[in-house]
Amino acid sequence: MMVKLVRHTPEPERTVAMSARLCYSPIGAAQLEEKISDEQAASLVRKLVSMGHLSTLEHVTFTFAIEGVSRVLTHQLVRHRIASYSQQSQRYVKEHDFETIVPASIASKPEAKAKFDKLMTEIQAMYDEFIALDIPAEDARYILPNATETKIVCTFNARSLLNFFSLRCCTRAQWEIRALANEMLRQCQAVAPVIFENAGPTCVSEGVCHEGAMSCGRLQAILAAKTKAEQKQKQ
Incomplete structure (x- = not known):
């Protein structure tokens, strides 16, 4: 699994603080931004999060590039509706020599792993045969497994991320998306430590x-x- 925070709103916590202050100030956002110190911004953000006043967190966004994950994971990921997604298409990208994500419960048992590999090889051969028969990739993909590796770019606002982390960092979440959520949280905390200091399950x-x-x-x-x-x- 490869997860990279490729873009985020500059100075996210100052942006949140400025937006919150504007609601109660007679002066404009640009002037407020100049007047707010980093310490004041951090204090205000902590107060907003602790009180559950999270609308101003929607002004800051985080974009992740994710690779080496299964379609099992992305089927779960896109259920988080307040986010934007762009996923590698199996309609336009032919899956010759597709990679697979193997659960540890299968990989740790030689007999199960051998059967898994055999089935993936058979599916690959059948997929290639369908393509050779001029079956469109958009139809040949119907036989591909959930284990197929995929790539996706997703953008969340901070409020949506807090909700995502509360659900997917939980030990009850499925193992693959939990690993993704934990890594996304780690990277978010590096650039917005106050917003995400208490984030998680x-x-x-x-x-x-x-x-x-x-x-x-x-x-x-x-x-x-x-x-x-x-x-x-x-x-």
Whole structure:
């Protein structure tokens, strides 16, 4: 998997702070931007996020180039509607010698891996045969597996990313998209540390878990560690 943050709004936290200040100021955005210090911007952004006033986060965007992932992952990714996507087309890009993403549960078992590889080889041969028979690539692709490697560019605003991370960084999320979300979060924190300082699954960002009986138990561990730290401070 290759994930790269290729573009983002310059000075994202100052942009958020300027937008928020404008709502309550008689002067214009350009003047406000000049008056706000980095420290003031950070303080205001923390306040906005903690209060759930997130509309101004929509002014900043982050664009990622993603490669070496499966169509299983991208089928899940594009369900996050408040984002823009451009994906490598199987209609226009012929899948000769297509690569596959192999789950660890299959790769770790020699017998299963051998059967997986055999099936992929058979699918490749059939796909190539269809193309040779002048079947359009847009129709030949119907036999390609979900494991087929793909490439995609996606753009999210910061508010949408916070929602994405709350769902996909959770240990209950499917392993491949969870790995993607964790890497995207790491790169976002490098350029907008205040916006994303508490981002992640809801057990981290909100101190709650919505998984009910299917909870992984991480919230209990977080709360126990917090209680222990508070008790230590009182000593």
